[in-house]
Amino acid sequence: MDLLKSYAEPTDDDNNSDNSSPNSSPIRFSIRPKSAAPQVDDTSLALSISSNPLSTKPLDPTQHVVNYNPTYDQLWAPIVGPAHPYAKDGIAQGMRNHKLGFVEDAAIEPFLFDEQYNTFYKYGYAADPSGGIGSNYVGDLDAVRENNAVSVYNISQREQKKRKLEKKKEAEAEGNDNVGEGIDDPSTEEWLKRNRKSPWSGKKGEIETELTEEQKKYAEEYAKKKGEEKDGKKDKAEVVADKSTFHGKEERDYQGRSWIAPPKDAKASNEHCYIPKRLVHTWSGHTKGVSAIRFFPKYGHLILSAGMDSKVKIWDVFNSGKCLRTYMGHSKAVRDISFCNDGTKFLTASYDKNIKYWDTETGQVISTFSTGKIPYVVKLNPDDDKQNILLAGMSDKKIVQWDMSSGQITQEYDQHLGAVNTITFVDNNRRFVTSSDDKSLRVWEYGIPVVIKYISEPHMHSMPSISLHPNTNWLAAQSLDNQILIYSTRERFQLNKKKRFAGHVIAGYACQVNFSPDGRFVMSGDGEGKCWFWDWKSCKVFKTLKCHEGVTIGCEWHPLEQSKVATCGWDGLIKYWD
Template identity: 30%
Template sequence: MTSLVAYDDSDSEAETEPVGSVNDADQGKDTSGVAKPPRQDFTSGILDMMKGRAQPPKPGSKAPSNLHEDPGGHPLPLVRLGRSDWGSCPSQRLQWRRKEPEVTSPPSEPPRPSLWTSRALAGHSPRPAACFKEVKLSWELYSSPVSSFCARTESETTGTIGSSVQKKRHEDCVVPYIPKRLRQLQMLNTDTGQSKEAEPPGPLAGCAPAPLRVAPRVSEFIQPYLDSQYKETKVPRSVLFHLRGHRGPVNSIQWCPVFSKSHMLLSASMDKTFKVWDAVDSGACLQTYCPHREAVRAARWSPCGQRILSGGFDFALHLTDLETGTQLFSGQSDFRITTLKFHPKDHNLFLCGGFSPEIKAWDIRTGKVVRGYKATIQQTLDILFLQEASEFLSSTDASSRDSADRTIIAWDFRSSAKISNQIFHERYTCPSLALHPREPVFLAQTNGNYLALFSAVWPYRMSRRRRYEGHKVEGYSVGCECSPDGDLLVTGSADGQTLQYSFRTARRACTLSGHTQACVGATFHPVLPSVLATCSWEGDAKIWH
């Protein structure tokens, strides 16, 4: 059995060869027996990696006699890899420095185990377990300590090492020092059964989105309703599809505004993606888009139904074409985006608001900001265009006791002037706004756990007679909406319920308990009279009928 450790003798001339050369005559000599001198500290060794590759001496040349010496003039002992490691990596060496010279025992004495293989530090592999590993040092990958000191198992080395080397691998092995942080990482990878590199990758932020897997078509369920006028909205009560796929809370959902393509549902999530679903025929996800590097807070269909405008916490704006999967427009805002709205008449313009005192109007054709609407606020919660599209409302986070200043602000779109900022006369913020489809009124979701009704014309007075109560908001951005015929109002709730109210009487028409966490979005289908979509903070969406 060959020795793992060969110590130099200060009186011997046979070991005066340079580091990196191999003497075949010394391979069979057993010099592993070591007598421990008094007060010898074996734990003071320092691992010294060679910076270059040593070349063996030419035949007939004299080996240099200047060994590595300590300040006391004593030659430093060397620790060499076993014969199997010399065969696989002939140009790699390990060298251990000692404070004092070692005294070698006679060859007749039985070999004593080395301190580095018999008394390993805490977290190291014991001697029997270490013998089943092979250490392979790679100078090309020395910059990565994990790859330089990782031990390969027998299955990984099969076919790459000779049979003679495999037989001696259990006898000749050196366990190098591994830092504590790397040992903890290796133990964690062993427990989980896979390394960090083998984890399933998440969505690739910034990659070019792919086109829809299924070409947009007219659903057979929607076809009979396209030519007929929408009559009434029926109260949905049962679940048709349960849409699962997001790995984070779903912030908003929206049906495609084009009636012939309204089987598609858009969902934006905090998992940095937005998805398009076939929410009428099969409930399958048609495509996942991930152009953002942070949470997607807002996503809106374009009025033509062929593009999606998205904005998120990464300050980025993207307009994605669904048919080609390309980004037609990309912009960079100077704040985190929380709300987006297309102009109802000029579809090349849209409004963008978020964590900023200013709302900006962008032009897709030029990719630049054309207008700014600035107020003394900190955040814009929602934006709503009124019927004539010359005015719009913005809901902000400004609120004060017994004051209605800047909670809801009315703006002139062309001149960027404030029309009114004394609309809401209570001390609650309004996370969402909704316009009635047939009457000149709009709804405001309040953190006071009720829906308030306002006039959509100046001076935008609030109704004192109608108040839709019974749900909970509790700081969530809970959305609200009217049915296409205007008879029902729907809103989510912080307790996971979905509530529907009669618009005329303000009475509760139905309560759906379908989510375990806060229901933050609910929207009626624009064509089908009894289909409702809801989304929740737990990361799923449901289709009711």
């Protein structure tokens, strides 16, 4: 009984029954199990469940262990995507464009930015770039009040009035009442008179005293040079005294024939051309690279060369193999040369902006032409009755036509968008084709400055050299993407897609392309010093010759000796191959 009493307590009913009923039994015991959990009100329990974040958070479907009892709604809640990483900061999704929040794009003029930037560092305040309501300035607001919100680039109205009054008083003191009106207007003469002296004018004398004699001399030369350029002399061609030196034994032989006269027995040895195999002769006389060579028309007993040393030389091919005459009249490198039909005269174009017309025999300059621009190519009209017509492709995108008899420009063909590189007459000399740095070909009617055919494709490159096939039906164009393209000279001037010559590397160099006299072979120099020969029909490489150190820029097939070829390169040599 004592044991039971220790585990049980009398209830209130028992106590009450004892008090009310004296006849009832003295002691009754009831045994109830005790709960370890504290008593909780139902309302507080409901609030705690609703406030528990776990009760409202949906379950992660990838979770393997759940450490609490989820509700029915949680178990059947739809799967949601990942929460926005910055949603907890209170910024809506898509509004944040910076790791610290949202940054607004602001378009501020550079002048306004510089003005406010410098104002802030001078006065300590600047205009509020956000344009927010309330304070229009950021920084030291006391300084804003003191300076009347003035920036470094302007002056307050009060200060302007103050200065005007001061200047007006000064003007009145000098006895000139009208000066004060335009004293702040830089467009008036009064302002110019008062502000003629520069703020730095006092320092000029100090600098001059510090200069040495050598520096003063240099400054005078520089000022003189600048003055000449302002006078317009910069765009004019350079003037050099023309002279020529004959290197042969005698200018006329015992029969009175000139040294340029062709040999009497000069005729074609055969009509079938062969590829040369060996080096026969080398001409060396130019001190710099050779940019172009031309055989004497029809006979080829002489060869003319244009050098980057500003000299033009003519060499004997038929007999001695020596230099016969040097023509000196240019001050810079000679870019192009061209014979007239009978070879008694020739044209030269140089980087000194001059075109000169020479007498081959005497070495005299007949006439000089210039537009103030660099001529890239010169050509005479091939018709015998129009040998006085000169066409030149210039660096200023024009083709200029001169009448050499009068010395006047008779026509300008101005359609290209880049410097003109080549001029090639076709269709019995009634038309001519030009190529340019603008990567296009244009066909012109001679004498009419209107393009009759314009060829420009996205895949085209610049074509610095063009040659006409002996049958006059095709043009071979050296394209700077390391290939030679063929165009017809018929009405449509179409690209012949079946004929394409490649294998050589000429990118960046204006290597000459040429044909053999019988039209069976195409030849070209390249940037590695080789001369390439292709078969015209099969378009396959027939042979390559290692000709020069550096670039083989020019190659010409002899007009009569039809297995002989001349090449020139930037190593200053001209080589003759057989």
